[in-house]
Amino acid sequence: MDFEMSPAARAMTDRAEAFFQARILPRHRDWHQAVVREGRPAPFLPALQDEARAQGLWNLALPLLRDDEPGTRLSNLEFAPVAEILGRLPWGSQVFNCQAPDVPNMAMLQALATPAQREEWLNPLLEGKIRSAYAMTEPDTASSDATNIATRIDFGTGPDAGTITLNGRKWFATGGAHPDCKFLIVMGVSDPEASRTERQSMVIVPTDTPGLTLERELSFMGWRDHVAPIGEFTLRDVRVPVENLIGARGQGFRGAQVRLGPARIHHCMRCVGMAEMLVAQMIARARERSTFGQSVIDYDTVQGWIAEARVEIEMVRLFVHKAAAMVDAAGGQGGGRDVWRQVSMIKIATPRMLQTIADRAVQVFGAMGGVEETLIHHAWSYARWFRIGDGPDEVHLRQIFRTEPAPDWSIADCPYIAHPALSHATEGALP
Ligand SMILES: Cc1cc2nc3c(=O)[nH]c(=O)nc-3n(C[C@H](O)[C@H](O)[C@H](O)COP(=O)(O)OP(=O)(O)OC[C@H]3O[C@@H](n4cnc5c(N)ncnc54)[C@H](O)[C@@H]3O)c2cc1C
Numbered sequence: 001m002d003f004e005m006s007p008a009a010r011a012m013t014d015r016a017e018a019f020f021q022a023r024i025l026p027r028h029r030d031w032h033q034a035v036v037r038e039g040r041p042a043p044f045l046p047a048l049q050d051e052a053r054a055q056g057l058w059n060l061a062l063p064l065l066r067d068d069e070p071g072t073r074l075s076n077l078e079f080a081p082v083a084e085i086l087g088r089l090p091w092g093s094q095v096f097n098c099q100a101p102d103v104p105n106m107a108m109l110q111a112l113a114t115p116a117q118r119e120e121w122l123n124p125l126l127e128g129k130i131r132s133a134y135a136m137t138e139p140d141t142a143s144s145d146a147t148n149i150a151t152r153i154d155f156g157t158g159p160d161a162g163t164i165t166l167n168g169r170k171w172f173a174t175g176g177a178h179p180d181c182k183f184l185i186v187m188g189v190s191d192p193e194a195s196r197t198e199r200q201s202m203v204i205v206p207t208d209t210p211g212l213t214l215e216r217e218l219s220f221m222g223w224r225d226h227v228a229p230i231g232e233f234t235l236r237d238v239r240v241p242v243e244n245l246i247g248a249r250g251q252g253f254r255g256a257q258v259r260l261g262p263a264r265i266h267h268c269m270r271c272v273g274m275a276e277m278l279v280a281q282m283i284a285r286a287r288e289r290s291t292f293g294q295s296v297i298d299y300d301t302v303q304g305w306i307a308e309a310r311v312e313i314e315m316v317r318l319f320v321h322k323a324a325a326m327v328d329a330a331g332g333q334g335g336g337r338d339v340w341r342q343v344s345m346i347k348i349a350t351p352r353m354l355q356t357i358a359d360r361a362v363q364v365f366g367a368m369g370g371v372e373e374t375l376i377h378h379a380w381s382y383a384r385w386f387r388i389g390d391g392p393d394e395v396h397l398r399q400i401f402r403t404e405p406a407p408d409w410s411i412a413d414c415p416y417i418a419h420p421a422l423s424h425a426t427e428g429a430l431p
Pocket residue numbers: 101134135136137138141142143144145171172173174175220230385388389390391392393394395398
């Protein structure tokens with residue numbers, strides 16, 4: 001498999017790095033002050049987005065971007081190093097309109113939206129004018145099994161034909177609590193009598209629809225997603241036109257898969273960037289402190305942690321690039337069983353790597369490592385939630401096990417065991 005970047009992809013990465021260093025990173029303290037401390041939008045962000053867009057650094061995470069859609073089309077593999085750069089900061093991806101959950105939502109709408117839905121919802125997202133959220137998880141059902149989802153999606157009949165009514169509760173809808181979030185993509189049960197994977201539909205619910213209530217913004221272990229604040233919602237007799245159905249009725253489970261591939265792979269790419277950023281900070285911090293007459297960087301333990309981090313990052317980066325190349329080979333989005341298996345595997349390996357490195361970074365920083373202002377807090381929280389969000393580890397491990405090729409021999413016939421302790425031949429002879 002060839003992971004060598006094309007000259008065009010290398011040039012794009014260089015441009016993204018230059019833009020990040022010159023225009024994004026120097027504003028990080030201003031962003032933190034406005035968004036995190038004062039809870040208001042960063043005033044400079046729209047101008048920065050315009051600047052990025054003018055330089056072709058826009059919508060880089062959509063490999064199936066059409067010629068008439070704004071932005072620059074990159075393959076998944078080409079996007080990987082750019083995503084790493086942007087992932088170093090919580091808000092980096094937003095500058096290039098590459099942030100979650102809007103990118104996976106856009107990818108799904110590209111695949112499934114009607115022309116009218118494209119016009120009303122996809123195009124403003126591509127322009128960065130609005131934000132969106134995906135609402136599958138429910139407080140009352142074990143949502144790692146999407147077939148458990150209980151929110152009702154009822155298609156009207158008679159005089160009500162043409163209307164869909166939704167009732168239920170949703171939580172952990174990332175981005176749903178952002179003031180610019182204009183619609184939720186709600187997954188619910190439309191056909192309870194159908195088979196397990198054909199009961200669900202997905203519907204676009206504008207956030208100003210009567211009956212839809214944002215109950216509160218959620219944090220996860222004290223961490224708030226400032227770029228895409230997480231919302232909890234109730235839906236009480238929420239009525240939308242039947243034209244808001246995404247894809248075919250009863251095909252919501254299948255349709256949701258379209259967004260999961262990009263969602264997972266992009267989070268992994270960002271995690272690699274965060275891990276790089278943490279290693280750089282660990283070195284800087286350890287170099288500047290001394291204890292018991294010795295620089296902290298000179299302790300074997302700290303050197304070992306940094307070296308271990310390097311090994312882990314390189315392994316995961318290659319792993320993620322392989323997944324990206326496989327998704328590209330499968331057409332840029334989705335793919336068959338092998339592709340899903342690969343994406344599940346990086347989804348397991350990547351947050352573990354980041355969480356481990358973040359944990360060591362806390363240790364190197366001492367008390368400062370746990371302060372919210374450091375990006376260690378952000379990286380650790382990101383890694384931890386990513387082991388649950390988009391499918392908990394255990395669900396992915398189960399899938400990986402199920403697709404693990406099994407040998408066609410038993411231990412008694414195992415060609416690798418020269419002297420079996422117990423074989424069929426000896427078994428019968430035992431007293
Ligand atoms: C920060 C954050 C952001 C999120 N963003 C979104 C979003 O934008 N939209 C959205 O819809 N959801 C979102 N989620 C929700 C997330 O997808 C769910 O939390 C996840 O699918 C698990 O569902 P659950 O919380 O109901 O856990 P449950 O389904 O109750 O599962 C609990 C635990 O059971 C165990 N388990 C489950 N299945 C198996 C199995 N097959 N084998 C072994 N053990 C198993 C696992 O340990 C699992 O963690 C987000 C979550 C977080 C934390």
